Amino acid sequence: MGIGISAHRLAGTVAKFSAVGTISSVDLRRHHPDLMAQTHRSRDKKLIDSVNLIALDREIKAARTLAGGCGMLAVNVMRAVSEYASSVRQACASGIDAIVVGAGLPLDLPELTAHYPKVALIPILSDVRGIALILKKWMRKNRLPDAIVIENPRYAGGHLGAANPQEVADPHFAFPTVLEGTLELFKQLGLERERIPLIAAGGINNHQEVRELLALGASAVQLGTPFAVTKEGDAHPNFKKVLVEARPEDIVTFISNTGLPARAVRTPWLANYLDKEAKLKGIAKAKPCTMGFECLAQCGWRDGIAKAGQFCIDTQLAFAVNGDIKRGLFFRGSEELPFGNAIRSVQELMQYMLTGQRPTDLKEPSLERYLLPS
Numbered sequence: 001m002g003i004g005i006s007a008h009r010l011a012g013t014v015a016k017f018s019a020v021g022t023i024s025s026v027d028l029r030r031h032h033p034d035l036m037a038q039t040h041r042s043r044d045k046k047l048i049d050s051v052n053l054i055a056l057d058r059e060i061k062a063a064r065t066l067a068g069g070c071g072m073l074a075v076n077v078m079r080a081v082s083e084y085a086s087s088v089r090q091a092c093a094s095g096i097d098a099i100v101v102g103a104g105l106p107l108d109l110p111e112l113t114a115h116y117p118k119v120a121l122i123p124i125l126s127d128v129r130g131i132a133l134i135l136k137k138w139m140r141k142n143r144l145p146d147a148i149v150i151e152n153p154r155y156a157g158g159h160l161g162a163a164n165p166q167e168v169a170d171p172h173f174a175f176p177t178v179l180e181g182t183l184e185l186f187k188q189l190g191l192e193r194e195r196i197p198l199i200a201a202g203g204i205n206n207h208q209e210v211r212e213l214l215a216l217g218a219s220a221v222q223l224g225t226p227f228a229v230t231k232e233g234d235a236h237p238n239f240k241k242v243l244v245e246a247r248p249e250d251i252v253t254f255i256s257n258t259g260l261p262a263r264a265v266r267t268p269w270l271a272n273y274l275d276k277e278a279k280l281k282g283i284a285k286a287k288p289c290t291m292g293f294e295c296l297a298q299c300g301w302r303d304g305i306a307k308a309g310q311f312c313i314d315t316q317l318a319f320a321v322n323g324d325i326k327r328g329l330f331f332r333g334s335e336e337l338p339f340g341n342a343i344r345s346v347q348e349l350m351q352y353m354l355t356g357q358r359p360t361d362l363k364e365p366s367l368e369r370y371l372l373p374s
């Protein structure tokens, strides 16, 4: 989770408890004061990109130390970022176990990682059509995904795999539909059911739901928001406070500057932006990148693309990870959190999700959701 929400502390701790801990690759220099000092006012893309690769290497190594030889470590690289290829290469060179790619179709990931055949490749997709496309393209290159994250845009946080905000709740994204459809697709392609583990993500917040997803054919689940608010989450405490205190009516879906729908908490900056969105789109025009390092391959704000969001995402996400409630953009999934507004440890969260056992000092929530949403 970017930027800086899942760095070495969260990912390393998750791996320590034998799961897959994922570091987001984007703009990790923000966790390194010495690297920030080098680039603070710089608009030198080469310099900023190079220190971000140093930060990625440091984060992977620190997470590895924390994990103490347990679990697996992954790096998430968004396909939409301009330094996608160099981040993938750096993660491989730094000894990562898996590369997870969302926010676009990673058609070229097998070639990019060809020198690292032991690195697991895990695309994030949201529907059977996207999964079929990746499978068919990769099979022509003699490569299969080592797992697939199926992320439901109706519930997930951050960027969503739907064409627009109106489409996020479309029934073709429902977990039962995508899991059953994917297993059917495997049959058609002559792939054994066990060959590619399916990992469900988006709004998963209780043990019973994990059981139901496993019964439907998932092999694992991925959690975003519940991990972001753990004690070990790498963001400022204010970031966690905003996420845990958000009420359902505070959580909104809108178009980000990537052109993709995104889900976040309606904090003061986002409310103000959404009020002005139509006007800003009306006057969109190409301009120099606000931060100077052109983090996205295509940016609605920089490139003047009127149908995409009109703001600098790096600026707003950096405010959020640093705990600036007024100015930050706080990505969050739509669902209740497993422990309400309590900030608990990774270990407690994992124990609850895997066994149903809640920390003894936390009361049962009154409105726990025990059924898969339709």
Ligand SMILES: Cc1cc2nc3c(=O)[nH]c(=O)nc-3n(C[C@H](O)[C@H](O)[C@H](O)COP(=O)(O)O)c2cc1C
Pocket (backbone or CB within 6 Å): 001, 002, 003, 005, 024, 026, 076, 078, 101, 102, 103, 124, 151, 155, 156, 157, 158, 159, 201, 202, 203, 204, 222, 223, 224, 225, 226, 228, 330, 331, 332, 333, 334, 335
């Ligand atoms: C704060 C935040 C940042 C995120 N950043 C990324 C990201 O950089 N790349 C990505 O593929 N997914 C990102 N996501 C999505 C999560 O990885 C996850 O798949 C999704 O949020 C699952 O839904 P949940 O939050 O309801 O568990 C982010 C989610 C959150 C809440």
